[in-house]
Amino acid sequence: MPKLELDTIPQTNATGYPAPFGEAVRGRWYRRLAPAAGLEDFGVSHVVLRPGAWSSQRHWHEGEDEFVAILSGEAVLVDDTGETTMRAGDCAAFPKNDGNGHVLQNRSDADCVFVAVGRPAQSRCHYPDIDMVLTPGEGYRVGGKPA
Amino acid sequence: MPKLELDTIPQTNATGYPAPFGEAVRGRWYRRLAPAAGLEDFGVSHVVLRPGAWSSQRHWHEGEDEFVAILSGEAVLVDDTGETTMRAGDCAAFPKNDGNGHVLQNRSDADCVFVAVGRPAQSRCHYPDIDMVLTPGEGYRVGGKPA
Numbered sequence: 001m002p003k004l005e006l007d008t009i010p011q012t013n014a015t016g017y018p019a020p021f022g023e024a025v026r027g028r029w030y031r032r033l034a035p036a037a038g039l040e041d042f043g044v045s046h047v048v049l050r051p052g053a054w055s056s057q058r059h060w061h062e063g064e065d066e067f068v069a070i071l072s073g074e075a076v077l078v079d080d081t082g083e084t085t086m087r088a089g090d091c092a093a094f095p096k097n098d099g100n101g102h103v104l105q106n107r108s109d110a111d112c113v114f115v116a117v118g119r120p121a122q123s124r125c126h127y128p129d130i131d132m133v134l135t136p137g138e139g140y141r142v143g144g145k146p147a
Numbered sequence: 148m149p150k151l152e153l154d155t156i157p158q159t160n161a162t163g164y165p166a167p168f169g170e171a172v173r174g175r176w177y178r179r180l181a182p183a184a185g186l187e188d189f190g191v192s193h194v195v196l197r198p199g200a201w202s203s204q205r206h207w208h209e210g211e212d213e214f215v216a217i218l219s220g221e222a223v224l225v226d227d228t229g230e231t232t233m234r235a236g237d238c239a240a241f242p243k244n245d246g247n248g249h250v251l252q253n254r255s256d257a258d259c260v261f262v263a264v265g266r267p268a269q270s271r272c273h274y275p276d277i278d279m280v281l282t283p284g285e286g287y288r289v290g291g292k293p294a
Contacts, residue, residue, distance in 0.1 A: 002239040002249055003224055003231045033214070037240030041212040041266050042189045046238065065188040067180070069216055069262045071236045077150055084150045088235070089218045089260065091193065092149040093184030102149055113236065115216045117264050119188050 009036045018147035027053030049112040055104035063123025066094040073112030075104040156183045165294035174200030196259040202251035210270025213241040220259035222251040
């Protein structure tokens with residue numbers, strides 16, 4: 001059946017961020033829908049941000065577009081232009097290589113649920129607030145040093 | 148700003164379906180978000196199905212995956228396995244070439260809003276209920292004849 005039974009798809013809060021940067025995403029619980037559903041053309045994550053959790057460290061990708069749609073709850077989108085509250089039904093797009101780091105922060109006292117669409121990262125990802133760069137195949141560098 | 152101001156993005160109910168098959172999608176009002184937002188890696192449509200409207204004729208693609216997430220309202224997903232009601236927060240995936248035609252039908256008396264993700268169709272699309280095939284570059288054939 002095409003409808004996804006979300007409860008049957010594994011959910012994790014795993015992160016590869018070096019300490020202490022993983023702390024912010026400890027309440028980010030996500031499911032990788034594409035492999036579970038047999039999709040290959042793009043990736044889709046179903047994400048539950050518990051109160052206080054961030055979607056990521058603020059970041060932008062050199063080579064991959066991203067898109068999010070909020071399904072329930074609310075979160076604050078932080079980017080170079082400021083802070084914008086996102087609520088159920090709101091959508092946001094993050095074109096590749098625009099140099100505008102973005103993050104969703106759940107500052108509410110209820111879960112925020114969203115879907116995020118993208119492709120597997122094959123380019124560098126920049127985290128300007130913490131001077132971190134992720135290079136595929138090489139790993140994270142913080143302040144220019146391997147982390 | 149990454150948040151999309153949906154009201155500023157053109158909305159249309161255009162369809163290329165030959166008569167009388169366009170009638171079912173006359174209440175399908177969609178916005179192409181990717182070009183409006185500068186995304187290239189995949190397409191995203193924001194779709195409002197008015198009461199009675201269908202998302203498409205029931206179809207499947209030979210070469211493109213599709214994904215939908217319901218943002219508000221409800222619709223009935225019809226596919227070869229039967230009928231499934233989809234509500235806000237529900238997700239469905241349609242892997243390429245699975246031969247399982249799908250359509251969302253809004254049988255409620257309120258709008259149903261969803262996002263649909265896919266890539267531009269470069270392969271044939273099959274509409275089993277109406278014996279129609281769309282071949283990119285060639286157009287529609289119904290009952291084997293050009294429509």
